[in-house]
Amino acid sequence: MMKKLILAFCMLQGILLSLGAQDMHQNIAYADNNVRFTVISDGTLRLEYAPDGKFVDNKSFVAVNRLYPDVDYKLKSKGAWIEITTSKMRMRYKKDSGQFTGDNLMIEAVKGAFPFTWKPGVQQKGNLKGTYRTLDGMDGETQTQTWVADTKKGEQLKLEDGLLATDGWSFIDDSQGLLFDNDPDWEWAKERPANGGQDWYFMAYGHDYKQALKDYTLFAGKMPLPPRYAFGYWWSRYWLYSDKEFRNLIDNFSTYQIPLDVLVVDMDWHYTEKGKGGWTGWTWNRDLFPNPQGFLKYLKQNDLKITLNLHPADGVAAYEENYTEMAKDMGVDPETKKTIPWVNSDKKFIRSMFKNILGPMEKDGVDFWWLDWQQGMFDPKMKNLSNTWWINYAFFSDMEKRRETRPMLYHRWGGLGNHRYQVGFSGDAVISWKSLDFQPYFNSTASNVLYGYWSHDLGGHIGSQIDPEMYTRWLQFGALSPIMRTHSQKGAKLNKEPWVFNKEYCDIIRETIRQRYVMAPYIYTMARKGYDDGISLCRPMYYDYPENKEAYEFRNEY
Incomplete structure (x- = not known):
């Protein structure tokens, strides 16, 4: 009986799809x-x-x-x-x-x-x-x-x-x-x-x-609907976290009854080439994470989604764990220890990256990737190919092909058409009231190119210390933004963990995050509307009041 129902459903679905095509x-x-x-x-x-x-x-x-x-x-x-x-x-x-x-x-x-x-x-x-x-x-x-x-x-x-x-x-x-x-x-x-x-x-x-x-x-094309978890709270901090420190962090979120959906692990999760600086790396830093699979399993047991920061521009160096497999795929003798360059337009290379490096880490528990591409705006082998635009497409479309779950990416804006690959990382803004004042406007104008999912470094990124009042206001803005994610540059005084503030601010921060979860069903529903109609969550007032000059003049309202 069940097989007959499934067959009937599939036939009906085929008819509907056929009608849609007609x-x-x-x-x-x-x-x-x-x-x-x-x-x-x-x-x-x-x-x-x-x-x-x-x-x-x-x-x-x-x-x-x-x-x-x-x-x-x-x-x-x-x-x-x-x-x-x-x-x-x-x-x-x-x-x-x-x-x-x-x-x-x-x-x-x-x-x-x-x-x-x-x-x-x-x-x-x-x-x-x-x-x-x-x-x-x-x-x-x-x-x-x-x-x-x-x-x-x-x-x-x-x-x-x-x-x-x-x-x-x-x-x-x-x-x-x-x-x-x-x-x-x-x-x-x-x-x-x-x-x-x-x-x-x-x-x-x-x-x-x-x-x-x-x-x-x-x-x-449409704005893809992000997974439900994207509309929860994201924790991110540029810090030399160890496995143990992350576990303490997660325990504190639980102790203070502060909900958390996404853990962002910044670039120190991996090794970098010794003596050469740079930000590119593909191998877990075993000094910080002795058992990466165990660490990821722990996060999954705590119902967290995980993204790792990638700076891919420098390619794959010989010290990487999966270098030999990559070299063989690319026709390079591993004994030469020649760095395999990152070329976005090279399909063979990109396929090998997903097969040998990224895919296995996804199987271990990485849910999506943070593409922090900053270097080399254009591909060396294809004229006018924007590295930012194309790497976003390559990662997102690979997720569409290989995964059963709804794909998501966290990346920089690459230009018109990149609305098809959410979510955006707006970069390292200065910690200041000016930055906070500007970001509501920046949110709303992005909807004019259907880029409806900006993720800001709430509280700002570049600075020497945190003003609790400014940070609290910034987080309140974040609760009414498409994505709610805190972040900051590496610095002992730039810790935004809610419990490090005095009780007054800690209580407000905690309640602000919890209120985000109260709004989440509405936010998720409106995100679906964005998929259907092309209308972003945070859009300018002139969409609804186009003949009112105030709708254009008061640019911080959306």
Whole structure:
């Protein structure tokens, strides 16, 4: 009987999936030898010009969906102009006039829709901004450290442009964007043909920002729903912890009845190459963790999820425990003790890493990885391949392929399209009121690129001591942030364990963490809504009050 029920369920599921597939279409409204226009939604068009007649059907880093729901539109192609009209806009292109320019292409609002007129070259005036790769060394919006490559000391942080603007329209140029190669086993990066083509997306939405984001997910993909445990409390501290010290820490959380879901183990868990400095390592430090498997088993017995910090950039050195296996896979003689370089675009190398190093540690109990990539922004072997963007994809997609559990990653923002690989690590901000003041705004603008799961170093990272009042306020902000994780740089005076503060602050901190768990069912439900609709947990007030100037001016409210 049970087998029959299972079979019936599978058949029904197949029918539903089939129906869903039948409801999706290419929606190509017009195509000739050199141009192709696709209606993604009533507010979104894809516009392609291919001088050699070869259009791109592969997924791109930005656009991973090529099939869309039915859209009601009208096409007029008689005469000299092609005209496509939806409920929100009208596009006109002059036939056989070559690449798109301000002379042969125009998109404008239809009567009754939010008014605009756009031609190629027209610039937005009211972009509502997106996010940025890192807050490393930032004191509020100002760079105070010289060791960070993104900005110079004293410079103000310039957030990337986002998907939304008060202009009521947005334009995305994907003409130079890298593609996926359609490998059914594991899709990998490939360069786009250098044929002088244009691959554009135009979005018209007026001030219906929520609809714009949902339309974006139609071609750019959804925000994955993180596992339930991600919305609990995370403990993280850059400290030379030993196995015993971690066990004492966990015992104290239990004694003080403070809930904890995720333990973040920073980079000192592993050895680094002696005499060479650096942060890369793949072998447990047996001085601190004599029995790594036993340590991980203990954490599992305490219902904790574990992530380890990785700085992969320096590759795999000869002293690593699994070096021999890696070397053989890569065709390197292990006797040469030659370091195996980390090359993100090398699928053979990445496969070997998961087979020989990362996969076995996952079997021992590591739940997800903290990718702390900071060095070398671009791959040495593939032009324009962002190391940050691609390493995020490689790790997340590997988890999708190999694991039965819902994948999660903890990493730095790599650019448009990285919303498909949560959760973000915002970097090493300065311990200051300025930093605390800036982070609510930083949370909310990230939703404008669907990057809805920033994890900040609550309480700040860079500093010499902790102000209990500041830290308590910061933690309260963290309870109303997507991810609640404390962290700090290595320093004896930067201990944020709740019980090291006096009773007044300890009680407030404890209660703040416990209140997070009271809100968790609501937070998790709204995270599912984010998956469905593209609306982040923490979003700006102008999503709901787009005509109120206060919704734009009071930027720390979300």
